[in-house]
Amino acid sequence: MADDALFDLPTPAGADLDVTTDLHLTGGLRVAVDHTFGTAERIPLDDTSWVDHVHGWLAGDQALMDMLMAEAEWEQRSRWMYTREVTEPRLTAEYPVIAQAPHPVLHYLAAALTAHYGRSFTHLWMNWYRDHNDGTGWHADRPADRQAEAVIPVLSLGASRRFLIRPEVGGKSRTILTHGGDLVVMGGRTQRDYRHSVPQQKPAAGPRLSLNFSIDPPRRSRRDATRHDNGSGPREQARADLSG
Ligand SMILES: O=C(O)CCC(=O)C(=O)O
Numbered sequence: 001m002a003d004d005a006l007f008d009l010p011t012p013a014g015a016d017l018d019v020t021t022d023l024h025l026t027g028g029l030r031v032a033v034d035h036t037f038g039t040a041e042r043i044p045l046d047d048t049s050w051v052d053h054v055h056g057w058l059a060g061d062q063a064l065m066d067m068l069m070a071e072a073e074w075e076q077r078s079r080w081m082y083t084r085e086v087t088e089p090r091l092t093a094e095y096p097v098i099a100q101a102p103h104p105v106l107h108y109l110a111a112a113l114t115a116h117y118g119r120s121f122t123h124l125w126m127n128w129y130r131d132h133n134d135g136t137g138w139h140a141d142r143p144a145d146r147q148a149e150a151v152i153p154v155l156s157l158g159a160s161r162r163f164l165i166r167p168e169v170g171g172k173s174r175t176i177l178t179h180g181g182d183l184v185v186m187g188g189r190t191q192r193d194y195r196h197s198v199p200q201q202k203p204a205a206g207p208r209l210s211l212n213f214s215i216d217p218p219r220r221s222r223r224d225a226t227r228h229d230n231g232s233g234p235r236e237q238a239r240a241d242l243s244g
């Protein structure tokens with residue numbers, strides 16, 4: 001993308017992590033996170049908004065992905081877009097209270113994020129992008145977009161995909177290339193002042209899951225949990241804001 005600044009380091013650390021030490025915490029799953037966040041790259045968007053890209057934060061992403069694809073309760077959601085109901089181009093599974101999720105590994109991940117970012121990540125929603133035809137349009141995460149600041153960690157599993165971020169008022173987008181095991185954390189005023197998306201794309205891509213964490217109490221449905229527009233520009237964003 002000519003107008004994108006590309007932020008990517010091709011050196012995943014996950015392969016070096018010892019997946020045997022934390023087995024009692026991961027429910028026996030051969031995964032491990034880098035508790036030191038040693039590969040974190042802080043990307044300042046402006047004076048008050050930032051994104052951390054933690055390269056290869058999780059080792060064993062495929063094992064986690066296989067387990068979640070088989071065992072989480074995935075659903076196909078639809079949403080009203082202006083005047084018509086559209087099927088979301090992805091599957092969703094949600095744990096409004098992570099502590100009640102039947103997979104210990106999710107508690108392990110939330111605890112590691114909580115320890116590092118100093119806030120209690122209690123709520124998880126997950127997306128399953130079946131292939132390159134799936135994606136998520138420009139949006140900010142609710143209700144974080146109404147808060148003075150927020151921290152939203154997003155863990156990627158499986159296929160590499162482009163995660164875009166652009167100012168709420170429109171303008172150039174930045175591309176963060178997420179590989180399986182990478183963590184992307186949006187912080188500061190990012191939810192207020194920026195929008196993010198994972199675009200559908202032409203190049204073929206295999207399945208990808210994203211695990212999105214927040215501190216916010218459970219909401220009735222995913223429909224309430226994000227603010228979407230149709231991705232085509234500030235005018236549509238303004239209309240989406242009005243209708244939201
Ligand atoms: O899949 C991703 O990387 C991001 C998903 C997202 O932004 C969301 O579900 O709110």
Ligand SMILES: [Fe+2]
Pocket residue numbers: 139140141196226
């Ligand atoms: Fe989001």
